Amino acid sequence: MKRTYRTTVLTVGALIAALGLPAGAAQADTMPRIDLRVLVVSDGGPSTDAIAAELAAAGTPYTRIDLTQAGRTVIDADFLADTVDGRPRAKFQAVVLPNDNPFPAGSAEMAALTAYERTYDVPQVDAYTYARPEAGLQYPLYGGHSGSIDGKRAEVTAAGKAGPFGYLDGAVPFEDNDPAVGESYAYLSKPLAGADFTPYVEAAIPGQTTKGTLVGEYRHDGRRELVVTFVYNQYQQQFRLLARGIVEWMTGGVHLGASRNYFSVHVDDVFAADDRWNSQLNCTPGDVDCEDPAATPDPIRMTAADVDHAIDWQNSRKFTLDFAYNGAGSADHREDHNGADPLADRLIARRGEFRWINHTYSHPFLGCVQDTTVVPWKCATNADGSTRWMSRNDISDEIATNRVWGERAGLPLVNDELVTGEHSGMKVLPQQPEDNPNLALALGDNRITWLGSDNSREPAQRRVGPATTVPRYPMNVFYNAGRAAEQVDEYNWIYTSRAQGGSGICEDNPATTTCLPAPLNPATGYAEHIVPLETRIALGHVLANDPKPHFIHQSNLAEDRIAYPVLNGVLDGYAALFAEDTPVVNPRMKDIGVELRRRADWQAALRAGQVTAHRIGNTVTVDAPNGLAVPATLPTGATLAGAAFGQAYAGAVSGWTPSTGTPLTLTLPASAAPPATDAEAGPAPATGTAPRTRVPAGVTDPVGHTSDG
Structure with a gap:
């Protein structure tokens, strides 16, 4: 779908006059240089911080000024613009403010921003503002609404779909995770009579058949503002849905950085069996921490029918x-x-249907030698008190033997990927505070480049010998449950109080986010509580430009097949929200590792000030260190050295391209040039500071789960 953005800009002649340049200088070399960097002016509130987080996640450069900090940078004409090689330079391609005017009446800083935006056609995002005439809207008291919109459904308008929010299918549901806590607050209002205002996202005004604006574009006095009249934080679904469009609007679809919506699922322990939770013992027979003499393992294993x-x-x-x-x-x-294994026969026969990862041959613990005579276990020690470690040869044999077994079975392997059993070999707190020193050596012996790790323990990538970790999100669908009733029973044990028959973990650690006020119903608790919760957590990762994979176990595909309701919830929920040009991206582990590593390298270069980028007319120039992969998002039809740039996604093209140490030059399509108007802007009216807006506790202190799950 081709997307256009309605704009109001100065003609070249008007711009030259505004800059005080000679009238005869209306040539290509007098076109201003616009640096590809966003200015975020924050008041410490959640909405500006959410936009900053979106820019950071995508790798889009920005400069943040905190209005609450003493000694902060003062915004004036010299801060905003200068001249480079005789050419006028705008240092920022967009401005994000907490509201339409966060400064005192008569502020020189707001005057400087206004003049800058008008001169260089730089758009302004009002991150969360009161609906008022200065923002192109009627006051809410004139037939509008001020209040909670928890659980309400907003809709993208036709103009929004044709413009910056075209990647959405239409619905923008607002979360209501806790009825006892306010999570969303909005000022629903209608455009001011005669205002040049285009609503992009609307919601029904309570008690009326008409709709009020939540997001819209206000054009006035030679300036453009994206007016947002609801509050949000970076984790809430309604912001996650709109974040891409906010960035695309403010940058005109031309910016450094890129984002996708990713979802990959690893199924561990395939071919093996997982021991079952025992509801009488409240532990898992066969596990090192289940020492009851009556404990008898009860394995759960997929069947050939489960493969089909x-x-x-x-x-x-x-x-x-x-x-x-x-x-x-x-x-x-x-x-x-007697030599029979129908499961393996079916998996091997249909091996091409799946992607395969080496998980070691027999799934041993690859860290310290475990002393299981105590609960919890501890690391065994040598006579001199040093830690006893699994040997290099034993670790290497587990990796190599499983690889050979897979090759003989014809599995389509990528041999530099590995997930160890329980992510063992790497540090496990509190018992094993360091990696097994033999792990890195064994990884080198087997040329392992990508090593799965547990995101709940180590959310950042790191090196382990020659390998780089790929953090994986554990889904709260337990490895030791093949039936929904078992999952609920264990869930109740873990997340209820001791007085209710639970483990008391929530009493010991109040920060645990899945605590229950009362045990779940064994018959309905999985479908009514656990599935929606796990779906919301995983979908939150998908919407956050987060490529890290999720992991479950083969037991969850067996018996009651309890993983599928969660996986379906994520995919169905996604399909209901996004247009067909914005599909879920489903990469394998190696590709996820590459993506995470490129992002880390890019962020390090940005922090070091090693990257600069600017636009002059329809040419984008990027200076970056040799070998650094550069991410960019551009309009469809953009080219690099005459070849098409990037891959199509969400109505644009985006991707990574390596720098050779010389400037990268990208050419935008002719359609990317903003249309000009013959009308020169008049003086901007004086406006007062925007009224204070309401921020409910569920936004400052996010309800439910953060992006860490």
Whole structure:
């Protein structure tokens, strides 16, 4: 879909006059240089911080000024613009303010911003402002609404779909995660009579059949503002849905950085079996911390029918699962069943339907030697008190033997990927505060480049010998549950108080976010509570430009197949929100690792001030260190050295391109040039400071789960 952005800009002649340049200088070399950087002026509130977080996640450069800090930078003409090589330079391509005017009446800073925006056609985002005539809207008391919109549904207008929010299917639902806590507050109002105002997102005004504006574009006095009249934080779904469009509007679809909506799911322990939760013992027989003498392991293992179901599900969803496999699981099963293993036979026959990851041959603990005579376990020690570690040879054998088993089975492997059992070998607090020193050596022996890690323990990538970690999100669908009733029973045990028969973890650690006020109903708790909660958490990651994979276990695809309701919830929820040109991206682990590493390198270069980029007319120039991969988002039709740039996504093209140390030159399509108007802007009217807006507790202190799940 081709998208256009309605703008009001100065003609070249008007711009030259405004800059005081000679009238005869209306040539290409007098066109201003616009640096590809955003100015974020924050009052410490959640809305400006949310936009800053979106820019940071995408890798879009920005400068933040905190109005609450003493000694901060003063915004004046010299701060905003200067001249480079005889050419006027605008240092920022967009301005984000807390509201339409956060400064005192008569402020020189607001006057400087106003003049700057008019001169260089730089747009302004009002992150959260009161609906008032200065923002192109009627006061809410004139037939509008001021109050909570928790749980309400907003809609993208036709203009929004044709413009910056065209990647959405239409609905913008507002969360209501806790009825006892206010999470959203809005000023719903109608455009002021005679104002040049285009609503992009609207919601029904309570008690009326008409709609009020939540997001819209106000054009006045040679300036453009994106007016947002509801409050949000960076984790709320309604912001996550609109964040891309806010950035695309303010940058005109031309900016450094890129974002996608990612979802990948790893299924661990394939071919093996997972021990079952025991509801009488409140532990898992077979686990090192379940020492009851009556504990007898009760394994859960997929069947051939479960494989067929997984394939049918993948085909219907156009989605591929990653199977992390343990070859010993099949070898042991054949030994115990006279050579028969229908599960392995079906998986191997249909091996091309899935992606495969080495998960070690027998799934041992690869860290310290565990002393299980105590609960919780501890690291065994040598006579001199030093830690006893699994040896380099034993770790290497587990990796290599599983690789050979997979190759003999014809599995389509990528041999530099590895997920160790329980992410072992790496540090595990509190018992093992450091990596097994033999792990890095064994990874080198087997040329492992990408190593799965647990995001709940280590959310950042790091090096382990020759390998780089790929943090994975654990889904709260338990490895030791094949049936919904087992999942609920264990969930109740973990997340209820001791007085209610639970573990008391929430009493010991009040920061735990999944605590229950009362036990869930064993018959309905999974479908009514756990599935919606886990769906919301995972979908939040998808909407946050977060490529990290999620992981479950093969037991969750067996018996009651309890993983599918959550996976369906994520994919169905996504499909209901996004247009077809914005699909879920489903990469394998290696590609996720590359993406995370490129982002880290890019962010380091931005922090070091090693990257500059600017636009002159329809040419974008980027200076970056040699070898650094540069991300950019541009209008469809953009080219790099004469070749098409990037990949199509969300109505634009975006991607990474390596720098050679010389400036990268990208050419925008002719359609990217903003239309000019013959009318020169008149003087901007004086406006007072925007009224104070209401921010409910559920925004300053986010309700439910953050992006860490």
